[in-house]
Amino acid sequence: MQRLEVMPRTYYDSITLMRVAKEITSMEGIENASLSMGTEANLRILAAAGFDLSGINVTPNDLVIAVSGEDAVLDEALSKAKEYLANPPWKKEGGKSESYKPRSLDGAISVLPEANIAMISVAGRYAGDVALDCLHRGLNVMLYSDNVPLEKEIEIKKLAREKGLFVMGPDCGTAIVRGVAMGMANICPTGPVSIVAAAGTGLQEVHVQLAKRGVGTLHGIGTGGRDVRAEVGGIMVEMATERLLEDDEVEVLVVIGKPPAPEVEKKILERISRGDKPAVLGFIGGESRGDRDGVYICTELEETAAVAAALAKGEDVAEARKELDSAEESLRELAGKHGPRKGWLRGLYSGGTLCYEAQVIAKELLGPIHSNTPLKKDLKLEDSLTSVEHTIVDFGEDEFTQGRLHPMIDVSLRAGRFVEEAKDPGVGVILFDVVIGYGCNPDPARELAEGVLEAKAVAGDRIAFVASICGTEADPQNAARQRSILEDAGVLVCESNARAARLASYLLKG
Amino acid sequence: MTELPCVSEGDELFSIPLPEAGTIVFDPVIKPGMPASRWRPLLREWIFLACDPELSLPAKPESVEKIITLLGLGPGHTPAGDDWIAGWVVALRWCRSVRTDALLDEFSAFRREGVTTWLSESIISDALEGRTWARPLKLIEALQGDFMREVLDAAGALSQWGHTSGRAWLAGFASGLEIALNHKKEISP
Amino acid sequence: MNERLQDLLKNGPKVINIGVEQFALDLKEQEVPTVQMDWRPPQVESDLLSKLKKLRKK
Secondary structure (H helix, E strand, C coil), X not given: CEEEEEECXXXXXXXXXXXXXXXXXXXXXXXXXXXXXXXXXXXHHHHHCCCXXXXXXXXXXXXXXXEEECHHHHHHHHHHHHHHXXXXXXXXXXXXXXXXXXXXXXXXXXXXXXXXXXXECCCHHHHHHHHHXXXXXXXXXXXXXXXXXXXXHHHHHHHHHHHCCCEECCCCCEEEECCEEEECEXXXXXXXXXXXXXXXXXXXXXXXXXXXXXXXXXXXXECCHHHHCCCCCCHHHHHHHHHHHHCCCCCEEEEEECCCCHHHHHHHHHHHHHCCCCEEEEECCCCCCCCECCEEEECCHHHHHHHHHHHHHCCCHHHHHHHHHHHHHHHHHHHHHHCCCCCEEEEEECCHHHHHHHHHHHHHHHCCCEECCCCCHHHECCCCCCCCCCEEEECCCHHHHCCCCCXXXXXXXXXXXXXXXXXXXXXXXXXXXXXXXECCCCCHHHHHHHHXXXXXXXXXXXXXXXXXXXXXXCCCCCHXXXXXXXXXXXXXXXXXXXXXXXXXXXXXXX | CCCCCCCCCCCCHHHCXXXXXXXXXXXXXXXXXXXXXXXXXXXXXXXXXXXXCCXXXXXXXXXHHHHHCCCCCCCCCCCHHHHHHHHHHHHHHHCCXXXXXXXXXXXXXXXXXXXXXXXXXXXXXXXXXXXXXXXXXXXXXXXXXXXXXXXXXXXXXXXXXXXXXXXXXXXXXXHHHHHHHCCCCXXXX | CCHHHHHHHHHCCCEEEECCHXXXXXXXXXXXXXXXXXXXXXXXXXXXXXXXXXHHHC
16 A cells, blocks of 8 residues: 655755655555655656556645555554654754754855855755855855756856855765865874865775875865866866965875866866976876876875875885785785685675776776776666676666665665675675765664675675775774674775775686 | 743643742843844844745735734634734834834734734733743844854744744744834944 | 965865755764754746746846
C-alpha cells in the first residue's frame, strides 16, 4: 500500500529531507519513504516508483511525503515524518527555544555585518540566483550546491571577477580558509602551503597528505570541477592563483584538478611561472611532464602533496619522489604476501577525484577500467549497478544521489554493494575510499566494516579488501580509530588513495 | 530576578512548583525607546512573517480600519489576527510619537468588545495601556542594544511562542515599527 | 584587492550559511562567527523571475 501527502509551501533542505526519509524507511512495516519538493523531476521519480499521482495538485514549492508499506503503519509513518521535520531527533537537545534565523539576506547581514562569505547549499535551481544576490552585496561565495547550470556558473563567475570576489564552486564540497574547514573538510595544521583545487576530494586528500608530512595548509580554495573547462575558462583558478601568489603568507602554491582544457592549462602555467613562489601542479593523470624553473608537475595527489611538503620544508624534491618509489616497492612486497588474487578489480568510491585517480593508476597496471565516470567514453558502464570486468564506480554521481544522501554521509549503499560484488565469483579485489572530516558520516568505518564481514561470509578469503582513509586523527571521526575498525574486519588499509589503488592492482597482477 | 516557571498549554497550574524563596519582580511597562538602526533589515523581514501559509495575514494593512478587521481572525486561544494586533500596538507604544498616539486613539475608537476571545482582549487592552509580557520586553531591550546573540535569542523565543502566535506577533510588531520609525529619527547605537 | 576578499584571507571566514544547517554547526564548533539563514525558495519559480527580469531590461 502507498500513501502520499502534500505539505503546501513547505521547504526543507535536502539533507534534512533525506535523513527523515531514512528514519521513516527504517520503521517496521515500511518499504520505502521519500520526502521531496514537488518538482517535475521528483514527481517523475515518484510515478516511476508506482505512486498514483492522479488528482494531486502540487507545485515545486510544496513538499511531497510518499510512503509505501503495510497499510496499518502508513498513517503513523506520515505523522512521524512530520514530527521529525518539525523536531529532528538528531538535533542536539538544547535550550527551550532556538535562536531566530534570518530569512532574508539583508536580515542576515544586519545580524553579522562583518560577514565576508556566504556558504550556499540550497537546491541547484535556486543556488545560482542566491549566489548572485550574495555577490551583489559584496560577499564571497562558497557554492556547495550542484546542478547549477553551466551558463549560470559563467554568469556568476564573470560577476565575481568584476567585483574581485571569490566564488568557490558550484559543486564545491570542500574549502579551507585560514585552516577553517568549510563543508566536507579535515582538521589539519595551518602552515605555509596554499592550494587551489578544481577537485573536491582531491583537495581533501592533498590537505591530509600534507598534514601527514607535518606540513600545514593556510588556504584551500575550491573552484568546482567545471572551472577548468574551456567554457568557463578557469576564471576562478586564475583568480585564486593570482591572489595566493600575491599573498605574503603563502610560501608554496599547489594547483590541483583533473587535466584542464589546454588553453586553461597554458594560462595557469604562464601565471605561475611569472610568480616568485615555487608551485606544484597536480593534474591527475595529466599529459604534462617535467619540472621547470620553480614549477613542479605531478600527476597524482599524494605525489603532489609530497613534492609540496618537500618544498615547504626546504628539502630535496627528487628525494621526496624517490621515497614514493620505494613506498611502491614495499606495496609490491605487501601484495606478494597477500596475493596473488585472481579475477577482477572492483572499486567502490565516494570521492569523485579519488575515483578518478584510482582509475588512472589501475589502468596503467591492469588495463581498461569500466566506470560510470570512465576515463574514456567507450568504457562507460551501461548500468552503474552492474560491474563489468575491472570496474571502479563513483557513488557520488547523480544516479546514486538523486533523493539520497551523498555516499560520504550515507555509506549503506556501498556497504551493500560489497556483498553484491562478493557474489560474483570473478572478483578478486575490492577497493574503496573512506572520507572523513566535518560534513561526513560520523563513523563510516563501522558500517563499511559490517559490509566487508558480510561479503567475507559469502566469498570467504577469495576477495582481498583494500582501502585508504582520507582524514586525520584530529577529525571528529579520528582516522586512527577508523583504521583499526577496518583492519579488524581484515581490510588492508593504505596511507593514501594512490597507494591503495596500486596495492589493489598489484594483488591482481602479481 | 527569579524567573517564573515555564507553563505550557494543558499543564495543571497548581502542580507547577513556584520558586520558593525570593520575590518575583516583573515590571510589564513598556518604556519609550527605539531599535538600533542596524536591525532595520531584520525588522523589515519580520513584516513578511504574516505571509507564512499558516498565517496568511496581510503583510501591510493600509489603514486602522483594515487592522480592526484582523480582530479574532484565525483559530486558537489567541487568534493570529489578535497576535498581530498586539505586536502592532506594542510597537506603537514603544516608539511613541504624536503620530502613533493618534493611530492608537483611532484604533481604540474603532475597537468593539466581544469581537474576540477574552485572553486576546486583555492582551490588547494591556498593550494599549503600555504593558506587555516578558518575551516582548526582552526583545525590545535587545533591539535597543547592539548584540546579535541577544536579538536572535529574544526573537527566536518569541517566534516559537505557540504554533503561529509568535510569528504573527512579530509581524505586527515589525509593521508597527515601520510606521513609527518613518515618523521619527532613529538613534544610532 | 577587494576588501572583503582581503578580510576573508587575512582574518578568516565570517559566514552566512544558506542551506544545510550542519555546516553552520561545524563552523561554530571551530569558533567561526556564523549566521544560519532560514532560507525559503522564492514564491515565483526563479527561472520565471529571470525571464521577467530580462523582459524588463528590453
